[in-house]
Amino acid sequence: NFEVMNDPEGRPVLLGKGTFGRTYQARHCFLDTVVALKIITERYVADAAVRQRFLTEARAVAKLSHPHIARLYDFGEMDGVLHYAMEYCGGGSLADYVANKGPLPLRQTIEIAQQISGALKCAHTAGFIHRDLKPSNIMLTTLDGPPFAKLIDFGLVQPSVPGATRSFADDQSADGARFLGTPLFASPEQLREEPMDVRTDLFSLGMTLWFLTEGRAPEGGSSAEIAASRLNRESYAARLPANLPLPFRDVLGRLLEKDRKNRFATAAEMFTALNACAAALGFRRARDYTDPAAAIEWEDAETPDKDALDSTKVEPTEIEQVNAPLTSEFNIVTRINEDFTGLNYVGEAIGAKGAVSILHVLHPMLLEDESALKSFRLHIAQLMRVDVVEIMRPKAIKRYADYTAVISDKPGGTDLLSVLRTEGTVRLIDAAPLLEKIADACDQLSAGGLPGAQLAPGRIFVESANDGLSKAQVRLCPRYLAVSEAPELARMNEPEDVSSTMTTDMLGDPGRADNMGEHFAALLYRVVAGRNCPVAASLAGQGYVAVPGLSEQSNRILSMVIARQVEDSSCGKVLREILNAEGIVPRVPGHSSEGFTQRPGSSTVSPLATPPAAPADSTPAKARPWKPPTVSTPTPVVAKPVPPPVPVTPLPTPVVTMPPASPPAQVPAASPKEPAPVVSEVKVESRRVIEPP
Structure with missing residues (x-):
């Protein structure tokens, strides 16, 4: 039913290998789907214990159903060789990812922790301990987009509850309590060859998370050296990386307790703690797929708690004073757009070719409004702390001799409007x-x-x-x-x-x-x-x-x-x-x-279809004339507009046609004789009053 796929040079695509088996990329001949095909190694074909372990793994995976556990598609035997087909994950293992790209960002590490803790909750509830959880046994479905992890390799699983899976226990080979697993990620009790319970997997997950955040495990060397460090009395909590935020340090420290009595009691408890950690850091909560209702519909509770970035615990960002004009640090490249708080420009850092930033030049009226400016500075401080990869985080807010600006790194790519026009x-x-x-x-x-x-x-x-x-x-x-x-x-x-x-x-x-x-x-x-x-x-x-x-x-x-x-x-x-x-x-x-x-069919009733709310009073306050800018110079005599220099990026047909402005090549240093920045002068010319609907 399966055909092993070849690389461009005609060699079978080997996805991984272990002591007892090799895994190849293969294609189902009839369904035309790509799978990971695991085949028992030739030298162990006649080994009854190895064959039993191979069958054990297939039976274990077949009993589990979870989005973060690779699914089993088929199991069979041909010419005396056992094989089974499981879900193919095109992103490779976490071990490969870290080897190629280095440690993961905190947000991705926590997302993977949430996903694998959910997978462990499923496995433990079904009565299985994995016993070999490590980065090479966690696969990514793709390298693009947010991480989506799958737990694989249940070859060393054992029942977690005596009698919970009696037929499964009957299939176990007579390994007794002897050590099986990978020393670098094994728990102390596993190294001591003591009876294990679900907390063994929690320790291994903690070691895996350390590996993801640092790019290496806390120990190295031979198996004996690793075991000696793992079995001494020194706590891992004192050795945790100093840059980890407190909520994540607490979770990781508890996972890595050498005495299992001090760890989380269950994967479910760990899953809850990780969700609380994610919420405290402003990250997304994970769905509990072991709850049938959660698998059907997303809940609003997926998003972080409202106090994830509690403004009472964040101080407004201080404005850095620079006794020089904006052009002392940036060459203004172009003006791109505007917001009611100011104008946005692209600027290239002087002396750092290729270092391009977005400069949000604040409107002078905002600088005059003490309450609004404090809220503005508070939100800058919150944005500096939030870890949302899709958001351009500000780096600083500076008051120059002529302008005050928020500085952010300019992202690559193009704007969505240009893409949509194409x-x-x-x-x-x-x-x-x-x-x-x-x-x-x-x-x-x-x-x-x-x-x-x-x-x-x-x-x-x-x-x-x-x-x-x-x-x-x-x-x-x-x-x-x-x-x-x-x-x-x-x-x-x-x-x-x-x-x-x-x-x-x-x-x-x-x-x-x-x-x-x-x-x-x-x-x-x-x-x-x-x-x-x-x-x-x-x-x-x-x-x-x-x-x-x-x-x-x-x-x-x-x-x-x-x-x-x-x-x-x-x-x-x-x-x-x-x-x-x-x-x-x-x-x-x-x-x-x-x-x-x-998918066939569609929803016919939307929860959004609630009775209309009473219309809001949209009558605006009477507009007043703009004040001249008061950033750092006396009120100037308006002569001609002097914005940061650049040709204006063409915009769609404007609602109100503004007089064109031809900015000079550079913005000269401010002086009492100079005109107002364009940030406010444009508005002096418009003096528009919003008509009520």
Whole structure:
């Protein structure tokens, strides 16, 4: 039934080998699916004990069903040789990953810990101890995107509860209590050849996590040297890497207790502790797949707790003073867009060719508003601590002689707006993986008490988009301040970028302007429809124009969310409801094509379809003239605009046509005779009053 696959040179593709067997990449001849085919080594074909262990592993895996345990597809014997086919994981083992790329970031390490602890909970509940948990026995389904791990190699498993699997126990070879496993990741009781219980696997997972964070295990040398270190009285807690955050140190220290009585009692207890650790650090909670309800529907509890980045425990970032103009540190390359808190530029660090940053030059009115500026600095401090890989984290905020700017590293790739202009419309099934990453990042920020991310396509960067959006990596510009924290500033300084998802009506209502679910729905509309959602749709459902590629149910959900006729919903919930209405579900992890697939049937009732909420009062306050900038110079006489030098990046047709400005090549040092920065002068010329709907 199986055909071993060959590499370009005609040699069988060997995935791994152990003492008793070899694993090859193979193809099922009839189903045309790729599998990992494990075959007993020739020298052990006649060894009854080895054959029994081989059968033991197959039977153990066949009894387990968990997303993070590689599935068994087939078992058989041909010409006296035993073989079994299991799920193929194209990302290789964690041992290979660390050898090639080095230690994992903290967030990925914790995600893998959550996944494998869930797998152990499943195995232990079924009555099995793995006994050989290590990085080479944890596979990644793919190298792209967030890690999705699978536990493999149950060849040394044994019953964890006497009598729990009587028929399985009858199949065990007579190994007794002698040591079996890998010394570098084995527990002290395993090395002492004592009877083991589920806590043995917990210690091995702790050693694996140490390996992932440091790129090596805490010990090295011969098996005897490893055993001597493992069996002495020195605690691993005192040797943990100093850079680990306290919540993770506590979990890892308890896993590595040499006395098993001091470890977590069960994998379930460890799983709960890891989820609490993830929430405390602002990371995503893991689903408990051993709970049937959790496997059917995602819950909002997946996102971190609201106090994950408790603002009462974070001090606002101090503004660093620089007694020189902005151009003393950066050559301004181009102006890219604006936000109600200021203007965004691309700058190249002077003396560091190729070091490109995003410079967010603050509006002088923000610097005058003490309360808003404090909130702004607080959110900068929170963003510096959060570990959301999709978010561009700020590095510093500096007050120069002429401007005050937030500095962040510029991501690679191109902006999503340029991609969409090239692609036109994008099928939802192709855009789903990218939208899922964006939704997850926004929900994590919102759960941490942050204003969220900027979801205008021109402010979303995508990398590796040559294969389409389904496999693109995304980087998001964070929102540094909520509209509700500075409503007057937002109304007076409405962005000119018409590609923004923040409509005039939303700026008139801070509650709507800060509703990330509404922003996300508008972004989803832009991606799938190939055009911006009409502004009128935010005022009433009658102004919504249906997307031809979506079902009536999906269009109804989008219309209600954009018009805010539903309760506030997370971005993830909006996306899940629409995917469900379209009959789109995630593929089996590791599938070689897109991350989602079509299934027959669709949802007919959406939990989002709640009665319309009372419309918010969107009447704005009366606009006042702009004040001249007061960053560090006396009020200048306005002559001509002097923004940081650069040609303006072309934007879609603006709502209000602004007079063109031709910036000079450099921004000269500030002096009392110089004009105001363009950050406020543009607004002096516009003096626009937002008309109520």
